[in-house]
Amino acid sequence: MALYQSPQAVPVEFLAPETEGVVVDLCGEEKNLHRLEELGIRCGCKIRMLCPGETCLLAIEGKKMCLRLGSTAEILVQPLTP
């Protein structure tokens, strides 16, 4: 929990409920990243965590999306302090 308050980028799963972050990097296999970007998950977009967990519920630029990437890709976000 301490992590998300740090100014460093963290994996999106670490966002606490109802907090926001900006995507700063995507890592993993490129074909998976290509898919994520096509779906609008790309650097610079704003993500709000709605329901954390292994499968999490996010609001990406206001649109709700559920996500479970496992070890295939990682979304790094810079938490925004409210």
Next chain:
Amino acid sequence: MANRASSDRPATVALIGNPNTGKSSLFNALCGGQARVGNYPGVTVEHKTARMPLACSTFKSIELVDLPGTYSLSARSADEAVSVEVLCGEMPSVAKPDAVIVILDATNLERNLYLLSQVLELQLPTLVALNMWDRLGKEGMKLDAQKLSESLGVRVVCTSASKRFGIAEVQSALLEILEKANSTDSRGVLERSALASASFPKAFLESVDELEDWFGAQGCPLERFQIERLLIDDSQAHSYRVIPKRISSEVAQRIATTREHLATQGVSIPLFETRARYGWIKQRVVGVVERQVRERRVSTSDRIDRWLTHRWMGLLFFIALMFLIFQSITAFASWPMDGISFGTQWVGQRVEGMMAPGPLRSLLVDGIIAGVGAVLVFLPQIAILFFFIAVLEDCGYMSRAAFMMDKFMSALGMSGKSFLPLMSSFACAIPGIMATRTIENRRDRMVTLLIAPLMSCSARWPVYVLMVSAFVPKQAVLGGWVSVQGAVLFAMMCIGALVAIPVAWLLKRFVFPGAPSTFIMELSSYKWPSFRVVAMRVWERVLSFIARAGSLIFVTSVLVWAAAYFPGDHSLLDQATARLEAEQADPNADEAKTQAWTSQINQLKSDLISKSYLGMAGQWIEPIVRPLGWDGKIGVAVLASFPAREVIVATLGTIYSLGGGQDETSQGLAENLRSATWPDGRPVYNLATACSIMVFFALCAQCVSTLVTIRRETNSWRWPIFSFVYMTTLAYLGAWIVYNLMRFWLDP
């Protein structure tokens, strides 16, 4: 001006867009079509065409094609591949589109423009429909459509497809575009320099040029867009399917060396594409979208989601909801059912009154009216079930349920994506199996497709309801709130799903092993279900149920009747029946005499049926079904219901109508079943037999259409045969276990 000559054919116009943006709604609005609409991604999984009633000077008419939703033209799942195939003119049954309507969700413009940027590369006349226009205000957004049209260089129309707003504008814009396409040299498409691909790295564009020449020299000319996809997508992708076999290894080689070359030039495939396209999008939307800066507050939708997607509250809600639905179906359906049942009996009696006993009357009364009527009785159940399904599908709950179920499905190695096809199989396995097209992971898709027929489809309802209403006590428990019959029905609905869990696990473990799949799914917004959508879904289903009763069930009823009627000599029976009817017509008839005639008729009837072809088959099959508590008649009825499960109700209807055992007060099939006896006088049916029949039907694969659909979707007979064998084995074992447990429980 070669186009001019083509004006005597219809124009083909494709509708494409991201999932759940309202393509099918617009399709229905434009051509009065009946495409299925629902508020979750992946409702449409195959192309659907309809003619648009529009007069166009350049084309004879307009053929509109509704397509599955896709986020991009690099297709990853079978439904997305359908869209790409139609757009590129590779689908054999659809002509290459003359124009495209791209539907964009106005409330999510940037993401939706990604697909548009790819469609524009196809160099087809394009019209943009900015749908969900009515939602913009609610989301605190403003959009300048004129400005967007200018910056894109494409005609833009604002629409609200579900509210039928902007439809006339789409029609007139479409006509304009089609006419322009035929009259100008540019066909009204964008210059190459205005496309997103113009900003691709130079080295990449040069490689595409080279490959374009190379493919031309090989006698397999490809469009630029197709070559770009070959270079960008991985070798499993749909784009590779256009390559003829003879050059496929050479192509693979060329692509690999080109990619290596590009890597040395600093082009990172595939990610440069998304970056270039979003760069293009960013330029196009400058000053187009205006978002009100509102103080962020928790919206109603968020508040509902907090409950519905809660770890266990959500699950509890889901189970309670299903239970409630089954309870209310039993409660609401009973009086219309009685009405239909009364109606068919009335018709049967009228026919009996009008005709003398004989084969024709028997065919009409025992074969058709008793058979088809027995199935039609369940129409209200089907209508109410589909009403609930439509409401659930259109309010936006389905994608939440899929999210919740993902936790559970991932434990089986699958994902929440499999949940929607399975849920849809509760209505009917065929659309459920088709819906597995949305699952990207092939192994997951196969497992889902193979367990989908285990979900309790609506064709099982007649079997369950018949058995439950005849043999489960009509009681209410828990203070009168829960009916026992409804609870047993609910249990039957759950059996298939519960059995599917170990089956899925085994399949995933031993037949389709592989890494656990990932899960990404967009959640639709909540909304009130639209009356039109719900009514259409119920209506469509009611019609198809009646059509089935009038075709498949009609035919099997007649066949079963023939098997049960011939080859016996019915003259004695006909005489006796005529005497009895004369007796009954007499107001001061002798009660004892009537009784005597009735019992003689029943004796004759049961002799005749046991000597009929069906009776002979029954004797042959009886040893096999005896362990399940069935007699030969049930065995034959089950065998005859191979084409479809609900046929069993019709065949039982016919068999017991022909086979006697009723008295004059007999009230339809349920009553006939209760009075059926073994030769030694014991009743054939009791709760244990009823449960064994229900469990058999819960697990068996008695549905030809399902097997054919599995064959079509997997391209092999292996899987339908596999499904049939494993499900029939499960059904037999399940029925045997339940029969013996129940017998022990009822009579220890």
